[in-house]
Amino acid sequence: MQTWYDWTPVFRMMLLGLLIAAGPLLWVWLRRRGAGTVQRLQALSVLTLFLTFDLVLFGAFTRLTDSGLGCPDWPGCYGAASPLGAHADIAAAQAAMPTGPVTFSKAWIEMIHRYLATAVGALILVMAVVSLIERRRDRTIPLLWPWLSLLWVCVQGAFGAWTVTMKLFPAIVTLHLLGGLTLLALLRVQAVRFGQADGLLRQALQMGPRWRPWLWALLGLVVLQVALGGWVSTNYAVLACRDFPTCQGQWWPPMDFARGFELWRPLGELRSGEALPFAALTAIHYTHRLMAYLVLAALLGMGWALRRAGLGRQARWLWALAAWQLVTGLSNVVLEWPLLAAVAHTGGAAALVVVLTGWLAVAHPQAARQGTVARPAGTPWQERRA
Known part of the structure; x- marks a missing residue:
């Protein structure tokens, strides 16, 4: 009898993910042999957060090396659990199109990304089950x-599958990027909550709850800018402007915003089937650049407010990340999108999300009840070091 679906690659991928996840689990167990469950969960949360951050960077590397379709099916590679088992299919595809989307190097990059994602999923599953x-x-x-x-x-795994099966549909790829950052945010809050449950954060100088509206506003701007940056990258619009601060030698070049932000369409095309015009790519790039000015000003302003409130360490974090994003973003333009700068730019955005989410978690009113230091009454702009 014919089967509806071959589950063999799925089970093999799950097994590989569990084998990879066994390393971090063993490391936490050995390092925390005499610790309680909460301490182990907190350590595993921090380690999983670190590995997820690496996964986001490797996802950017996969996208930027055009390896997203290195294995054009999901979750395996031509029905196999690794490119080794798909050697003949990959060789045939590479012979037909030597510079096409399927090559041996691209297949390995894509599958390593999937292995890492499966391992992160396994670690998260372990933490959820142990917590319960x-x-x-x-x-x-x-x-x-x-x-x-x-x-x-x-959910993120589903978006990963759709990224492949829908052939790098720009909206899906951008949502996949945002989903990765959302997972980072959830893991960051989880690490804070386990730390608070174990009393690890009680001695630290933390922000008071009155900072939360400002942090939420800043995080919202950062997420919007990340979405715009993802739209630039997935539409390959980085090189639409190769000069700075002007674009194509003009302060306001010809732009087609309506077509540039037609969201539900295939890669490089409009819904009508026409090729995406260059003016639309320019609009995508320039919108991201204009938004960058606003986000940079907000980061600098928030850092200044934090420093005045006696939170100099947090201010330096914001200023350092703002400088990182400025340098890597400019490098992408003037150096014509080097791989290192592009991956580093994604890393800076991910770091901003992790930092701001962590501050929001410790600035929650619950933090004050659990012993973290709350600031005196007054607006954040009027706070000072005690």
Whole structure:
């Protein structure tokens, strides 16, 4: 009887993910042999956050090396669990199109990205299950964030599959990028909550709840800018402007915003089937550049406010990340999109999301009840070091 779907590659990918995840799990267990469950979960959360950050960077590397279709099916590679098992199919595709989307190097890049993603998913599953089991014994163990992370990593996996099956559809690829940053944010909050449950953050100087509206506003600007940056990258619009501060030698070059931001369409085409005009690519690039000015001003302003409030360390973090994004963003334009600068630019955006999300978590009113230091009454702009 004919089967509806061959589940063999799925099970093999899951097994590979578990094998890769066994390394971080063993490392945490050995490093925290005498620690309690909460301490182990907190350590595993931090390690998973680090690995997810690496995964986001490797995802950017996969996209920027045009390896997103290195294996044109999902989750395996031509039905195999690795490019080794798909050697004949990859060789045939590479012989037909030597510079096409399917080559041996691109297939390995794509599959390594999937292996890492599966391992991260396995780690998140372990944390969710252990949290549920241990919650019966220790009521301080949070359940919401581990299970939200598990739910979201499943959603993110679906977007990863659609990225391949829908042939790098720009809207799907951009949402996949935003989903990766959302997973980073969830894991960052999870690490903070486990740390608070174990009392690890009680000695640290933290922000008060009155900073939250400003942090939310700044995070919103950053996320919007990341979405615009993802739209630039997925539409290959980085080189639409190769000079700075002007674009094509003009302060306001010819732009087609309506077609540039026609969201639901294939790569390089309009819904009508016409090729995406260059003026549309220019509009995509220039919108991201204009938004960058606003985000840069907001980061500098927030850093100045933090410094005046006696939070100099946090201010330096913001200023350093703002400088990083400025340098890497300019490098992408004037050096014509070098791979290192492009990946570093994605890393800076991810770091901003992690930093701002962590501050929002410790600035929550719950943090004050659990012993973290809250600031005196007054607006954030009037706070000073005690």
